[in-house]
Amino acid sequence: MSPGLVPEAVEAYILAHTTPMPAPLRELEARVRAELSASQMLSGPVEGRLLQALIHLARPEVVLELGTYSGYSALVMAQALPEGARVITCELDPERAAFAAEQFAAIEGGDRVDLRVGPALETIAQLTEPVDLVFIDADKGGYVDYYEAVVPKLSDRGMIVADNTLWSGRVAGELEPDDTSGQAIAAFNDHVLADPRTVCVPLSVRDGVTLIRRA
Numbered sequence: 001m002s003p004g005l006v007p008e009a010v011e012a013y014i015l016a017h018t019t020p021m022p023a024p025l026r027e028l029e030a031r032v033r034a035e036l037s038a039s040q041m042l043s044g045p046v047e048g049r050l051l052q053a054l055i056h057l058a059r060p061e062v063v064l065e066l067g068t069y070s071g072y073s074a075l076v077m078a079q080a081l082p083e084g085a086r087v088i089t090c091e092l093d094p095e096r097a098a099f100a101a102e103q104f105a106a107i108e109g110g111d112r113v114d115l116r117v118g119p120a121l122e123t124i125a126q127l128t129e130p131v132d133l134v135f136i137d138a139d140k141g142g143y144v145d146y147y148e149a150v151v152p153k154l155s156d157r158g159m160i161v162a163d164n165t166l167w168s169g170r171v172a173g174e175l176e177p178d179d180t181s182g183q184a185i186a187a188f189n190d191h192v193l194a195d196p197r198t199v200c201v202p203l204s205v206r207d208g209v210t211l212i213r214r215a
């Protein structure tokens with residue numbers, strides 16, 4: 001988890017007062033933290049419960065996730081889907097995709113996940129149906145392109161949820177010149193704000209989560 005948005009004790013309190021995930025997801029989280037590299041990329045239970053609340057309200061038929069990693073967030077979303085709905089998730093790294101595929105075969109909800117291995121823009125281009133919820137959580141340098149590619153594919157009541165949009169709070173100040181991901185996030189936030197097609201609000205949940213809907 002990236003530090004910095006709210007004091008550590010408050011973050012711990014939030015976690016302690018969030019309904020825990022079922023045991024298989026708790027075990028997956030523990031395994032990711034113990035075994036996978038870059039485990040700070042795992043979204044975790046707080047953001048997971050937020051995604052599930054949005055799904056509960058929106059009752060999407062098609063959810064698109066950009067950036068599968070271990071499969072944790074895809075499973076979290078799949079477990080909250082209404083009957084007949086599915087999550088399409090894409091992952092560039094074949095090893096991570098293989099790990100996620102194992103989880104989809106073993107954990108409840110995995111049969112509602114359609115895993116695509118390859119660049120996110122290719123998966124978006126292949127979509128033929130409207131998308132009700134998009135979780136953007138892949139490489140930060142691609143966020144503006146992903147946004148531009150998914151906005152035309154959103155259903156009438158479609159929503160985009162973009163992760164890491166406050167970048168540990170650093171986007172609110174002077175970013176280091178070598179912080180290319182931070183610069184990309186800042187450019188994404190400005191880009192979305194200036195777009196008359198959508199309405200957005202960044203939430204200080206975890207590393208920042210921006211909710212974006214059609215205007």
Ligand SMILES: C[S@@+](CC[C@H](N)C(=O)[O-])C[C@H]1O[C@@H](n2cnc3c(N)ncnc32)[C@H](O)[C@@H]1O
Pocket residue numbers: 041042043044066067068069070071072073074090091092093096118119120121137138139142
């Ligand atoms: C932050 S992690 C995703 C975390 C996951 N959504 C979760 O909450 O557990 C980002 C993932 O995006 C993948 N990725 C990076 N560039 C990508 C691209 N162009 N297309 C698809 N996936 C990409 C990375 O390999 C990494 O596994």
